[in-house]
Amino acid sequence: MTTVITGGSRGIGAATARRLVRDGHRVVISYRQAADEARLLEKELGVLAVRADTSNEDDVARLFDEAGDDITGVVNNAGITSPSGPLAQLRTEDLRRVVDVNVMGAFFVAREASRRMTRGAIVNVSSGAATLGSPGEYVHYAATKAAVDALTIGLGKELAPRGIRVNCVQPGTIRTDIHQLSGQPDRPDKVAGRVPMGRPGEAEEIANAIAWLLSEESSYATGAILRVTGGT
Numbered sequence: 030m031t032t033v034i035t036g037g038s039r040g041i042g043a044a045t046a047r048r049l050v051r052d053g054h055r056v057v058i059s060y061r062q063a064a065d066e067a068r069l070l071e072k073e074l075g076v077l078a079v080r081a082d083t084s085n086e087d088d089v090a091r092l093f094d095e096a097g098d099d100i101t102g103v104v105n106n107a108g109i110t111s112p113s114g115p116l117a118q119l120r121t122e123d124l125r126r127v128v129d130v131n132v133m134g135a136f137f138v139a140r141e142a143s144r145r146m147t148r149g150a151i152v153n154v155s156s157g158a159a160t161l162g163s164p165g166e167y168v169h170y171a172a173t174k175a176a177v178d179a180l181t182i183g184l185g186k187e188l189a190p191r192g193i194r195v196n197c198v199q200p201g202t203i204r205t206d207i208h209q210l211s212g213q214p215d216r217p218d219k220v221a222g223r224v225p226m227g228r229p230g231e232a233e234e235i236a237n238a239i240a241w242l243l244s245e246e247s248s249y250a251t252g253a254i255l256r257v258t259g260g261t
């Protein structure tokens with residue numbers, strides 16, 4: 030029972046690795062740059078860490094090669110933002126990179142999973158932004174996450190006859206380092222007042238939802254999009 034988590038060296042991916050190791054999974058994480066963090070996690074949890082950029086299909090194939098034959102879980106988690114602002118001000122290279130990682134990367138990982146898995150579950154990580162649109166901040170990011178939702182619905186139907194479930198978690202604003210990428214490291218606390226529950230989420234709260242969707246407890250759920258946003 031091996032579960033592959035992309036972008037597993039920190040944030041939601043690392044919290045998910047911790048949770049799944051506790052649940053008894055053999056975990057393989059991928060990382061792009063944070064080699065030191067990945068090595069620490071290898072030592073702490075006994076997971077295998079593989080350097081692989083999900084926007085590169087050869088890297089994704091190598092990640093699955095290294096994970097081995099008995100892959101029963103995939104967490105399609107790697108994702109990025111870019112400097113934020115109204116669309117009119119965003120740079121072409123940032124738009125392209127966000128699409129490349131969040132959409133093409135998610136496609137490559139889901140495609141490799143569907144080629145190799147014979148049973149089990151895939152969990153895609155989208156965002157509450159997919160249905161809110163994130164005006165003035167990152168409509169491009171929100172649009173890429175809507176693509177991840179659509180991927181979940183279609184692939185859920187495509188793989189159901191083969192006994193592979195495909196679901197998705199839409200996190201709200203979660204306290205991780207991703208907000209540094211958009212130039213707003215304090216965003217989680219800034220938006221807390223707009224969240225019905227009055228606080229940002231923690232990575233572990235998303236990991237718990239992912240773990241449920243990977244487990245047999247959710248055995249009749251496929252194509253589902255689970256919003257974990259504190260009510261936004």
Ligand code: NAD
Pocket residue numbers: 035036037038039040041042059060061062063081082083084106107108109130134154155156157199200201202203204205206207208
């Ligand atoms: P994070 O920046 O802390 O971690 C993201 C991880 O993905 C990092 O380990 C990073 O190295 C890795 N990564 C980035 N690009 C990669 C690539 N091309 N190939 C391989 N790995 C790559 O972010 P996070 O907050 O943990 O985000 C995880 C997922 O959750 C992302 O898909 C993100 O869009 C989504 N999400 C986060 C929030 C939030 O508020 N934190 C909200 C909604 C959705």
